[in-house]
Amino acid sequence: MDIPKDLKYTKEHEWVRVEGDVVTIGITDFAQDQLSDIVYLELPDVGTKVEQTKSLGTIEAVKAVSDIFAPVSGEVIEVNEDAKSLPEVVNKEPYGSGWMVKIKLSNLEEVKGLLSPDEYEKLLGD
Helix, strand or coil, X not given: CCCCCCCEECCCCEEXXXXXXXXEEEECHHHHHHHCCEEXXXXXXXXXXXXXXXXXXXXXXXXXXXXXXXXXXXXXXXXXXXXXXXXXXXXHCCCCCCCCEEEEECCHHHHHHXXXXXHHHHHHHC
């Protein structure tokens, strides 16, 4: 299982790349593997306000439909339209071109509550 060391993670299997007050969000390699073939993404519009731990969209796979949870609170400033039109990219490159949204943080402190790569790896091992 691929767990990049430069990212933060959630217990719900989202990853977070922090760049100043902007975070990029996607689902982890583990999550995409569990979902199997991803066929549809419902993502919020630019300008949408999201709240930490609340659903910001859904991901539909052949096996199931799952919520995508906001790891932080803020405003959506960019949506990956390429992933919306070709959702299978999430299976192929979950940490690269399969990212989903970028959020401008409203509370930098929330980042501190996210899991480190080692903590996420331990979570998967339980």
